[in-house]
Amino acid sequence: MKRTKVKRSSSFLELMAQPTVKGSQLILYFSTCVSHVLRSSRGRDKILGVVQHLSDLYKNCMIDYLAENRIREWPIILRNAKIINESMKNGRKIFRLLRWIEELGSIGKNTKGPYDAIIILKLVRHIAGAIYYILDNLVWVAQIGVISKVITNANWKWESTKDAASFVRYILLLIINLFSVRKRRAKETELIEELESDPGRIINYDNHGYKKMLSLVKIRTKRRYQALDIMKNFLRIFMLMKSLKLPFTQNVSGVFYSICGITSSALAIFKLLTLKTQIRIEGKQTIKRTDFQ
Known part of the structure; x- marks a missing residue:
């Protein structure tokens, strides 16, 4: 029985590590990746x-x-x-100018539909995000002298309030990601058990097991990307703790916070560069479920 060819889009690191790639091709590919980030x-x-x-x-x-x-x-x-x-x-x-409008739009989207714990957390997170971006824009406008006569004397209060709003935003985002990872992990386990419980070990192109297999791949991909987000959130929280001058943070070397910032930004760029897993099935043959376990 001929198996279906299942192709996955190559990641950024996989293509960069190919030993047969010529120098000109590597430079062209790297330029394309940088252009993708700069868009x-x-x-x-x-x-x-x-x-x-x-x-x-x-x-x-x-x-x-x-x-x-x-x-x-x-x-x-x-x-x-x-x-x-x-x-x-x-x-x-x-680049953060008027980003609060985007947060307000997200608030409108989360006010629709049934409410649960995650939706409420997302709603509060977007409210904190809108406050952060508004204050960030005000601080920047004050720094360049446009409205300095209005808030110069209270600039430090705007800055500390902005950092506090960002701190709350990242704490909530961390909690949301942890809940989502746990939920997706449970769904992933459920799909694996359903695929293993079927008497047959073959997935056809048009049967119900095929849809479950695709759902399993998508859930795994999203869960792994959320793991990167959790790591970034932890690093950003450490940096904001220093900005807010929380207890014991001033005794930590500034080198540690700089490394946290580099790692956080690098992870964000890595996420933009990597391609999400995509499944493409050639033909209408069959494949074994064991190939995806």
Whole structure:
């Protein structure tokens, strides 16, 4: 019996690691991937985030070195790293301009339909997100001097409130992802048990087992992407704890927070680069269920 060929779209790392790829093809593929990231404002934001946290990492390492060797004067390269860090930080705010409108749209979507724990958490999370983006836009507009006469004296309050709203947003997002992963894991186990309980071990192109198999692949893909989101959320929460000056956070080295920022931005770029698993069935032959366990 001839088996169906099941093809999965190759991931970014798989294509980059092919030993037979020519140099010109590798450069072309890398350029295509970078272009894919740059198409979206979030992709540009994350690339600037990597540059920002890299410069911040260098700055913190150099400051520790100067303090250890009792050197007071900053070298020019350290001053440049600080300038790059501040420039990237301010530049990223441009990509967050009016993002609160997107959050308001998400609030409208979550107000429809039946309510459960996850929907309520999402609703509160989008409200916190809208508050964060509004305050972030106000702080940026105040920093460039447009409305400085109005909120300059209270700028630190806007900044701390913005960080608090972002902290609540990431905490809620972490809880939502944990609930979703648990729910998808239970659904995945249920589908596997249903496929194993069937008396036949063959999946036809047009039978019910085929649809279950596709559902299993989709659930696994979404669950693995959510694992990346959970890791990113943890890192962002650590960084916001320092910004809010929570207890014990000031004793942690700034190098650790810089590494958290680099890792968080790199994971976001990696998620944009990787291709979600897609299943394409050639022909109407049959396949064994054991191939997907």
